[in-house]
Amino acid sequence: MKDRDLVVIRLLESGSSRVNGRNLSGDETQRLRTRFEALAGRFKAILIGKDGGVKLTRNEAIRLQEVFDRIDAMPMRQREMRERESFRK
Secondary structure, three states, rough: OOOOOOOOOOHHHHHHOOOOOOOHHHHHHHHHHHHHHOOOOOOEEEEOOOOOEEEEOOOOOOOOOHHHHHHHHOOHHHHHHHHHHHHHH
């Protein structure tokens, strides 16, 4: 997850919502719910690219490998992998 620069946001109905382990305020949580149309009582997984665009949305649990595969197919990620490989040579 670190290699792909993932930021994990958990918006919860009860308890503290979090971004990469940092607690969110109620206002922050509500703004994110509104922005990503995360309805109360519904599960939603969203993959957002570095460009801010939504790349994947699921209303059920998603395998992490599917998320990684989607990320690894993105042009920016392909470029990052090529640059790392050329740096190692």
